[in-house]
Amino acid sequence: MNQSTGVSIMQLPLDFERWDDVLALIRRAFASMDGIIDPPSSAHLLTVESLRDKARQETGFLAMKDGRIVGCVFVLERADDLYVGKLAVEPDFQGQGIGRRLMWATENSAHSRNKAAIELQMRIELTGNHAAFARLGFREAERTAHKGYDRPTSITMRKVLS
Numbered sequence: 001m002n003q004s005t006g007v008s009i010m011q012l013p014l015d016f017e018r019w020d021d022v023l024a025l026i027r028r029a030f031a032s033m034d035g036i037i038d039p040p041s042s043a044h045l046l047t048v049e050s051l052r053d054k055a056r057q058e059t060g061f062l063a064m065k066d067g068r069i070v071g072c073v074f075v076l077e078r079a080d081d082l083y084v085g086k087l088a089v090e091p092d093f094q095g096q097g098i099g100r101r102l103m104w105a106t107e108n109s110a111h112s113r114n115k116a117a118i119e120l121q122m123r124i125e126l127t128g129n130h131a132a133f134a135r136l137g138f139r140e141a142e143r144t145a146h147k148g149y150d151r152p153t154s155i156t157m158r159k160v161l162s
Contacts (some may be wrong), residue, residue, distance in 0.1 A: 007070060007098055009105050012060030019048040021069050022062075029088035037123040039146050039153065043086070054086075061105045063089070063098045073102040075109055081158075082110045084120040103136055110161055119158045133157050 023046055030043040054060075054074055063071030071089040075082045084106050089098045103118075110118050119141070122129045130140075138159045143152035 007063050007065045007093075007096075007101070009101050010062050010064060011105075012055055012062055012072075016055065016060075018069065019051050022051055022072055023048055025069055025072060025090060026086055026088045028091055029094075032091070033123070033126065037125050037153075039149070043088075046086075058085075059109060061102055061109075063093075063102055065093075071098045071102050073106060075106050077113060077115070081115050081117040081119050082106060082113070084118055087120075099132070100136065107159075107161065115161065117158050117160045119156060121154045121156050123154055124152055130155065130157070 026043050026046060030041045033041050058074045058076045060072060060074050062069055069090075070093045071087075073087040074085050076085065084103070087099060087102060089096075089102075106118060118138075120133070120138070121144075122133070124143070134157075136159065138157040141156045141158040144154050144156065145151060146153045
């Protein structure tokens, strides 16, 4: 069954107050990375207040189904591009195209702001994510290391918009 039927994508409203739901969603979506990525995900450091602050600086998009938040993404506007962070889809809805639809929302936002590209980072260990974003048109731009690591821990991927 395609659970994404009936899922709508919307920009985070200014009067949004369901931060506990978003935080819980991100933690559930990122939980599968525990014990796989090193260092641990920054999702563990998020709080309701830090999400509120994030939304003041960035544009957020939600995937909604029957009043339930089943996905989210945050987009930071930079000089030449948009930076995508905290893309999360409810585990029981993953694989249904919701993440792809959230990324389309970010791409539409980039076009409307006349940005040349979208950029994001993902962990080296998450090879399934590398392939998924490559299918969306992203290409590896560089590899970087978190502070204190002498090996690459993240891959920066970039999609140039036409």
